[in-house]
Amino acid sequence: GDSVTQMEGPVTLSEEAFLTINCTYTATGYPSLFWYVQYPGEGLQLLLKATKADDKGSNKGFEATYRKETTSFHLEKGSVQVSDSAVYFCALRPNNAGNMLTFGGGTRLMVKP
Amino acid sequence: DVKVTQSSRYLVKRTGEKVFLECVQDMDHENMFWYRQDPGLGLRLIYFSYDVKMKEKGDIPEGYSVSREKKERFSLILESASTNQTSMYLCASSTGGLAGRTDTQYFGPGTRLTVL
Numbered sequence A: 001g002d003s004v005t006q007m008e009g010p011v012t013l014s015e016e017a018f019l020t021i022n023c024t025y026t027a028t029g030y031p032s033l034f035w036y037v038q039y040p041g042e043g044l045q046l047l048l049k050a051t052k053a054d055d056k057g058s059n060k061g062f063e064a065t066y067r068k069e070t071t072s073f074h075l076e077k078g079s080v081q082v083s084d085s086a087v088y089f090c091a092l093r094p095n096n097a098g099n100m101l102t103f104g105g106g107t108r109l110m111v112k113p
Numbered sequence B: 001d002v003k004v005t006q007s008s009r010y011l012v013k014r015t016g017e018k019v020f021l022e023c024v025q026d027m028d029h030e031n032m033f034w035y036r037q038d039p040g041l042g043l044r045l046i047y048f049s050y051d052v053k054m055k056e057k058g059d060i061p062e063g064y065s066v067s068r069e070k071k072e073r074f075s076l077i078l079e080s081a082s083t084n085q086t087s088m089y090l091c092a093s094s095t096g097g098l099a100g101r102t103d104t105q106y107f108g109p110g111t112r113l114t115v116l
Helices: none
Strands: A003-006 A011-014 A019-021 A023-026 A032-038 A044-050 A056-059 A062-065 A075-077 A086-093 A107-112 B004-006 B010-013 B019-025 B031-038 B042-051 B054-057 B064-070 B073-078 B087-094 B111-115
Touching: A003 A086, A011 A019, A019 A107, A023 A032, A023 A086, A032 A062, A044 A062, B004 B087, B010 B019, B019 B031, B019 B087, B019 B111, B031 B064, B031 B073, B042 B064, B042 B073, B054 B064, B073 B087
Parallel strands: A011 A107, B010 B111
Antiparallel strands: A003 A023, A019 A075, A032 A044, A032 A086, A044 A056, A056 A062, A062 A075, A086 A107, B004 B019, B019 B073, B031 B042, B031 B087, B042 B054, B064 B073, B087 B111
16 A cells, blocks of 8 residues: 655754655555645644645745656755644645655654754 | 633543543644654554545544544544553544545644543
8 A cells, every 4th residue: 555654753953954754655547646745733734735746845944746657746945944843744636646645653853942 | 713622731640440531623624644653653544534424533532532523623532541541642633534635734732631
Protein backbone atom coordinates (compact mmCIF):
# COMPACT_ATOMS: atom_id res chain seq x y z
CA GLY A 1 0.00 0.00 0.00
CA ASP A 2 0.90 3.67 -0.09
CA SER A 3 3.29 4.96 2.53
CA VAL A 4 5.29 8.02 3.54
CA THR A 5 8.63 7.90 5.34
CA GLN A 6 10.13 10.88 7.13
CA MET A 7 13.40 11.35 8.92
CA GLU A 8 13.06 10.81 12.63
CA GLY A 9 13.47 13.79 14.88
CA PRO A 10 13.90 15.79 16.79
CA VAL A 11 15.87 18.08 14.55
CA THR A 12 17.57 20.80 16.59
CA LEU A 13 18.96 23.87 14.82
CA SER A 14 20.19 27.30 15.74
CA GLU A 15 18.30 30.33 14.45
CA GLU A 16 19.19 31.22 10.83
CA ALA A 17 20.46 27.71 10.07
CA PHE A 18 19.46 25.86 6.90
CA LEU A 19 16.74 23.27 7.28
CA THR A 20 16.13 20.04 5.38
CA ILE A 21 13.54 17.48 6.44
CA ASN A 22 13.59 14.40 4.23
CA CYS A 23 10.43 12.76 2.95
CA THR A 24 10.12 9.79 0.60
CA TYR A 25 7.01 8.01 -0.51
CA THR A 26 5.74 4.79 -2.02
CA ALA A 27 2.66 5.03 -4.19
CA THR A 28 1.36 3.94 -7.54
CA GLY A 29 0.68 6.46 -10.26
CA TYR A 30 0.99 10.16 -9.55
CA PRO A 31 0.01 11.13 -6.02
CA SER A 32 -0.31 14.68 -4.77
CA LEU A 33 2.17 15.57 -2.03
CA PHE A 34 1.81 17.83 0.98
CA TRP A 35 3.59 19.24 3.98
CA TYR A 36 1.48 19.99 7.04
CA VAL A 37 2.76 21.77 10.15
CA GLN A 38 1.54 21.43 13.74
CA TYR A 39 2.50 24.24 16.09
CA PRO A 40 2.43 23.52 19.84
CA GLY A 41 -1.10 23.09 21.15
CA GLU A 42 -2.70 23.39 17.72
CA GLY A 43 -4.08 21.17 15.00
CA LEU A 44 -2.33 20.55 11.70
CA GLN A 45 -2.42 23.17 8.97
CA LEU A 46 -1.39 22.91 5.34
CA LEU A 47 2.05 24.42 4.71
CA LEU A 48 2.53 23.67 1.01
CA LYS A 49 1.65 21.18 -1.70
CA ALA A 50 2.62 19.91 -5.15
CA THR A 51 0.35 17.99 -7.45
CA LYS A 52 2.64 16.80 -10.27
CA ALA A 53 6.24 15.89 -10.94
CA ASP A 54 8.76 18.77 -10.82
CA ASP A 55 6.23 21.11 -9.18
CA LYS A 56 7.66 23.22 -6.39
CA GLY A 57 5.43 24.13 -3.48
CA SER A 58 6.38 27.14 -1.37
CA ASN A 59 5.02 29.11 1.57
CA LYS A 60 6.44 31.18 4.44
CA GLY A 61 10.00 30.65 3.16
CA PHE A 62 9.62 26.86 3.02
CA GLU A 63 9.98 24.97 -0.26
CA ALA A 64 9.63 21.40 -1.45
CA THR A 65 10.02 19.95 -4.96
CA TYR A 66 8.11 16.89 -6.18
CA ARG A 67 10.80 14.49 -7.45
CA LYS A 68 9.22 11.57 -9.25
CA GLU A 69 12.55 9.92 -10.10
CA THR A 70 13.59 9.72 -6.44
CA THR A 71 10.02 9.55 -5.02
CA SER A 72 10.90 12.39 -2.67
CA PHE A 73 9.44 15.66 -1.40
CA HIS A 74 12.05 17.11 0.93
CA LEU A 75 11.20 20.24 2.90
CA GLU A 76 13.76 23.07 2.95
CA LYS A 77 14.12 26.52 4.42
CA GLY A 78 17.14 28.75 4.04
CA SER A 79 17.03 30.44 7.45
CA VAL A 80 14.89 29.06 10.26
CA GLN A 81 13.42 31.10 13.09
CA VAL A 82 12.46 30.16 16.62
CA SER A 83 8.82 30.50 15.55
CA ASP A 84 9.32 27.62 13.08
CA SER A 85 9.58 25.19 16.00
CA ALA A 86 6.81 22.68 15.33
CA VAL A 87 6.11 19.16 14.12
CA TYR A 88 6.15 18.74 10.34
CA PHE A 89 4.20 16.01 8.55
CA CYS A 90 4.69 14.87 4.99
CA ALA A 91 1.57 13.39 3.37
CA LEU A 92 0.29 12.08 0.08
CA ARG A 93 -3.08 11.72 -1.60
CA PRO A 94 -3.18 8.78 -3.99
CA ASN A 95 -4.33 9.71 -7.46
CA ASN A 96 -7.27 7.33 -7.29
CA ALA A 97 -8.57 8.40 -3.87
CA GLY A 98 -10.23 11.77 -3.75
CA ASN A 99 -10.21 12.47 -0.08
CA MET A 100 -7.83 10.25 1.83
CA LEU A 101 -4.41 11.40 2.98
CA THR A 102 -1.59 9.11 4.08
CA PHE A 103 0.72 10.77 6.61
CA GLY A 104 4.32 10.18 7.58
CA GLY A 105 5.38 9.84 11.21
CA GLY A 106 6.15 13.53 11.69
CA THR A 107 9.44 15.30 12.41
CA ARG A 108 9.81 17.62 15.38
CA LEU A 109 11.88 20.72 14.69
CA MET A 110 13.35 22.72 17.56
CA VAL A 111 15.02 26.03 16.77
CA LYS A 112 17.17 27.61 19.47
CA PRO A 113 17.93 31.33 19.61
CA ASP B 1 -11.58 31.21 8.10
CA VAL B 2 -12.52 27.58 8.46
CA LYS B 3 -12.96 26.61 12.05
CA VAL B 4 -12.95 23.08 13.38
CA THR B 5 -13.62 22.77 17.09
CA GLN B 6 -13.36 19.77 19.37
CA SER B 7 -15.32 19.46 22.57
CA SER B 8 -12.41 18.91 24.95
CA ARG B 9 -8.68 19.56 24.88
CA TYR B 10 -7.95 17.06 27.64
CA LEU B 11 -10.00 14.10 28.84
CA VAL B 12 -9.33 11.44 31.45
CA LYS B 13 -11.49 8.32 31.51
CA ARG B 14 -11.41 4.91 33.14
CA THR B 15 -11.13 1.55 31.44
CA GLY B 16 -14.51 0.30 30.28
CA GLU B 17 -16.19 3.70 30.14
CA LYS B 18 -18.06 4.84 27.04
CA VAL B 19 -16.37 7.95 25.66
CA PHE B 20 -17.74 10.54 23.24
CA LEU B 21 -15.48 12.93 21.35
CA GLU B 22 -17.29 15.68 19.50
CA CYS B 23 -16.18 17.70 16.50
CA VAL B 24 -17.93 20.64 14.85
CA GLN B 25 -16.99 22.50 11.66
CA ASP B 26 -18.51 25.76 10.47
CA MET B 27 -17.76 25.75 6.74
CA ASP B 28 -20.44 23.41 5.42
CA HIS B 29 -17.83 20.81 4.46
CA GLU B 30 -19.04 17.47 3.13
CA ASN B 31 -16.13 15.43 4.48
CA MET B 32 -15.11 14.88 8.07
CA PHE B 33 -12.37 12.69 9.48
CA TRP B 34 -11.18 11.26 12.78
CA TYR B 35 -7.48 10.47 13.24
CA ARG B 36 -5.38 9.38 16.14
CA GLN B 37 -1.87 10.74 16.52
CA ASP B 38 0.83 8.72 18.26
CA PRO B 39 4.56 9.51 18.48
CA GLY B 40 6.48 8.05 15.56
CA LEU B 41 3.32 6.75 13.89
CA GLY B 42 2.04 10.03 12.53
CA LEU B 43 -1.70 10.30 11.92
CA ARG B 44 -3.76 7.20 11.34
CA LEU B 45 -7.28 7.43 9.98
CA ILE B 46 -9.97 5.90 12.18
CA TYR B 47 -13.14 6.82 10.27
CA PHE B 48 -14.21 9.11 7.48
CA SER B 49 -17.64 10.52 6.63
CA TYR B 50 -18.52 12.03 3.27
CA ASP B 51 -22.13 12.96 4.06
CA VAL B 52 -24.70 12.91 6.81
CA LYS B 53 -25.23 9.38 8.10
CA MET B 54 -22.51 8.06 5.77
CA LYS B 55 -19.23 6.63 7.02
CA GLU B 56 -16.24 4.67 5.82
CA LYS B 57 -13.72 2.74 7.89
CA GLY B 58 -10.19 4.01 7.93
CA ASP B 59 -7.02 2.15 8.75
CA ILE B 60 -7.72 1.47 12.44
CA PRO B 61 -11.50 1.36 13.12
CA GLU B 62 -11.42 -1.44 15.68
CA GLY B 63 -12.76 -0.34 19.06
CA TYR B 64 -14.34 2.83 17.64
CA SER B 65 -17.61 3.90 16.08
CA VAL B 66 -18.82 7.22 14.68
CA SER B 67 -22.00 9.18 14.25
CA ARG B 68 -22.87 11.94 11.85
CA GLU B 69 -26.47 13.06 12.30
CA LYS B 70 -25.86 16.64 11.15
CA LYS B 71 -23.50 17.91 8.47
CA GLU B 72 -21.48 20.07 10.83
CA ARG B 73 -20.98 17.50 13.60
CA PHE B 74 -18.99 14.27 13.63
CA SER B 75 -18.71 12.22 16.80
CA LEU B 76 -16.19 9.54 17.68
CA ILE B 77 -17.33 6.93 20.18
CA LEU B 78 -15.20 4.56 22.20
CA GLU B 79 -17.71 1.92 23.26
CA SER B 80 -15.52 0.55 26.06
CA ALA B 81 -12.35 2.52 26.53
CA SER B 82 -9.08 0.66 26.95
CA THR B 83 -5.62 1.86 27.97
CA ASN B 84 -4.29 1.32 24.44
CA GLN B 85 -6.68 4.01 23.26
CA THR B 86 -4.77 6.64 25.20
CA SER B 87 -3.77 9.03 22.43
CA MET B 88 -4.26 12.41 20.77
CA TYR B 89 -7.41 12.47 18.65
CA LEU B 90 -7.66 14.90 15.76
CA CYS B 91 -10.75 15.82 13.78
CA ALA B 92 -10.55 17.30 10.28
CA SER B 93 -12.90 18.46 7.56
CA SER B 94 -12.71 19.18 3.85
CA THR B 95 -14.86 19.89 0.83
CA GLY B 96 -15.44 17.33 -1.90
CA GLY B 97 -17.87 14.60 -0.97
CA LEU B 98 -17.27 10.96 -1.87
CA ALA B 99 -16.19 11.56 -5.46
CA GLY B 100 -14.48 14.85 -4.88
CA ARG B 101 -10.76 15.49 -5.10
CA THR B 102 -9.75 17.92 -2.46
CA ASP B 103 -6.31 18.85 -1.30
CA THR B 104 -6.70 20.60 1.97
CA GLN B 105 -7.98 19.17 5.21
CA TYR B 106 -8.67 21.57 8.08
CA PHE B 107 -7.86 20.29 11.53
CA GLY B 108 -9.16 20.93 15.01
CA PRO B 109 -6.75 21.42 17.94
CA GLY B 110 -7.05 17.85 19.13
CA THR B 111 -8.27 16.05 22.24
CA ARG B 112 -5.68 14.35 24.40
CA LEU B 113 -7.42 11.31 25.89
CA THR B 114 -5.94 9.37 28.78
CA VAL B 115 -7.55 6.06 29.72
CA LEU B 116 -6.60 4.83 33.20
